[in-house]
Amino acid sequence: MGLEDRDSMRILRDALDSGAEQLVAEFYTRWFAADLSARDLFPPDMTTQRKVFGHALNWLCDELIAQRAEEPVAFLAQLGRDHRKYGVTPGHYDTLQTALLATLRSHLADRWDRRLAEAVTDVITLIVGVMSGAADAETSPPxxxxxxxxxxxxxxxxxxxxxxxxxxxxxxxxxxxxxxxxxxxxxxxxxxxxxxxxxxxxxxxxxxxxxxxxxxxxxxxxxxxxxxxxxxNPHGALHVDRDDGDVLMVAGSTGLAPLRTLIMDLTRFGENPRVHLFFGAKHPCELYDLRTLWEIASTNPWLSVTPVSEFAFNPPWAARYPDVTPPRGLHVRQTGRLPEVVTRYGNWGDRQILVCGGPAMVAATKAALIAKGAPAERIRHDPLAS
Ligand SMILES: Cc1cc2nc3c(=O)[nH]c(=O)nc-3n(C[C@H](O)[C@H](O)[C@H](O)COP(=O)(O)OP(=O)(O)OC[C@H]3O[C@@H](n4cnc5c(N)ncnc54)[C@H](O)[C@@H]3O)c2cc1C
The missing domain is CATH 2.40.30.10 (Translation factors)
Known part of the structure; x- marks a missing residue:
């Protein structure tokens, strides 16, 4: 039965549901005790790592219970390729496999039988096999x-x-x-x-x-x-579809970076969809890249830029930093928070919408646009956390 044994998968998932934190902590302790070199792959503080691994195991079980293998395999393959940058070797996968099996066996001791052993072994073999196989197959440097x-x-x-x-x-x-x-x-x-x-x-x-x-x-x-x-190696799929109509971009502070790259890439083409960029920060002086945006907009008529600052005036410390006011040509700077200012103009429902910035700003802007009537599936953004 193995991976198809849903009853055993549920037992494993329930064990993760009820005590993932302790289970994952014990797994890492066993692994590092058996293989000191594995400890060096991770940062000193393991809190985030443990949380991410616990979530991933839980999600994997849910997917396997639902008999969906495609996404988990793609996810594990990507994870394997990503882990090359930490210096993970085939030897680490061997010790990981042994430590994870020993941990799960000890947590499930009262339910452990031949069927459960088979299912758990198959899950671990899947994880290790797909991750190490994908890492081996990758030819680009890590x-x-x-x-x-x-x-x-x-x-x-x-x-x-x-x-x-x-x-x-x-x-x-x-x-x-x-x-x-x-x-x-x-x-x-x-x-x-x-x-x-x-x-x-x-x-x-x-x-x-x-x-x-x-x-x-x-x-x-x-x-x-x-x-x-x-x-x-790169991740993410934020993009502009040049055949899918006009574009709304909303950038909070350094969330400007990927949108600026997309805009720069569009300048290669003579004709583009109209792009309206709202670039926001707390104070006017923090709209740090308006001059570049002004330069691009002044030679690319498909681009318009609205600067937005939460406060109308600069704080005293701004005197030490360069004056970022661009020459005349951009829209008049608006005062307010990005979600409010952007939705003052309508719901932008006919646009491809790209939102970039801190997690709170992205979530608030997305919620405000949806509340105004923009279709959620038209709104794109990167994952909100690493
Ligand atoms: C897909 C993606 C792309 C990113 N691109 C950029 C980029 O181009 N430029 C850039 O400056 N940052 C970018 N970030 C954020 C960056 O990766 C870090 O998360 C951020 O710099 C915080 O790292 P840290 O080590 O300083 O904070 P940590 O020590 O990891 O966290 C400290 C505290 O800050 C909070 N926190 C973490 N990230 C943010 C955030 N973005 N805003 C507000 N609070 C936060 C945490 O919840 C925690 O409470 C990106 C993040 C993602 C997920």
Missing amino acids: FCDGTVLEHLRPARDVSVIRLKMDHALGYQPGQYLPVQVPQWPRRWRYLSPSIPADPAGYLEFHVRSVPGGMVSTAIVGEARPGDRWRVS
Whole structure:
């Protein structure tokens, strides 16, 4: 029976439902005890990792109970390819398999029989087999290193980081990349390039420091020319369909980066759908990239840009930062929060809608648009968390 044994799958899923946290913690303890080199693959604080692994196991069981294998296999394959950047070897998969089986067996001891053993073994074999198989089959390098050339600070909590990678990267406009910085080894974070892939390997990121955020505050506070950054393979499918009508883009702060890349990519074409971009920040001085947007809009009539700031005036600290007011030509700056300002103009239901920014801003903008009548399936955004 194995994977088709739904009763055994339910027993496994129920065990995960009732005690995933403890089970996953025990699994990692067993694994690291058996294979010290596996410990080095992960950051010191395992809270997020444990949570993600617990959710993934739970979801996998649900899918297998529903007899759906396609998505889990695609997910595990992607996970296997992604894990190459951590330096995972075939040996790690062997020790993982043994530790996971031992953990599940001990948690399910009172129900353990031949059928359950078969189902659990098959689930683990599926996980390990698909992940390691996909990792083996991948021929592209797991990551590429590059050197920071320039660190600009256009606003108090925003950095523009320019790099030259050792090799050109291949990513689609709108995709995001896992990035590791020397200040926080092994703490990978997603960042969205703000320029299309460059054949000479130049790369630019816009980073906003999140209060209390480990990696973003280190980048904004400490990144300097000469730092070596590590960038892994692209994810995401944010895109503009040039045959699917006009476009609404909503960017909060550094959420501008992927939309800017998409806009830059569109400039390759003579004719495009109309694109209306709302670019928002708290204060006017934090609309850090208006000049670039002005330059693109002034030669590409399909693009219009509305700057939006929550407050009408700049705070005193703004005096230390460059004046970001663009020459005349963009729409008049609007005051208010993005969800309110964007929906003042209507529901945009006839547009392809792309929303980028912090998780709260994306969720609020999406909810406001849907409340106004925009069809949810027309609204696209990246995953809200890594
Ligand atoms: C698909 C994707 C693309 C991204 N692209 C970019 C980008 O181009 N530029 C950029 O600056 N950031 C981007 N991010 C966010 C980035 O990956 C990090 O999550 C963010 O920089 C925080 O990392 P940290 O280590 O500083 O914070 P952590 O130490 O991981 O978290 C500290 C606290 O901040 C909260 N937090 C995490 N992320 C955010 C956030 N974005 N806004 C508000 N609170 C947050 C956490 O919940 C936690 O409470 C992207 C995220 C995703 C999922």
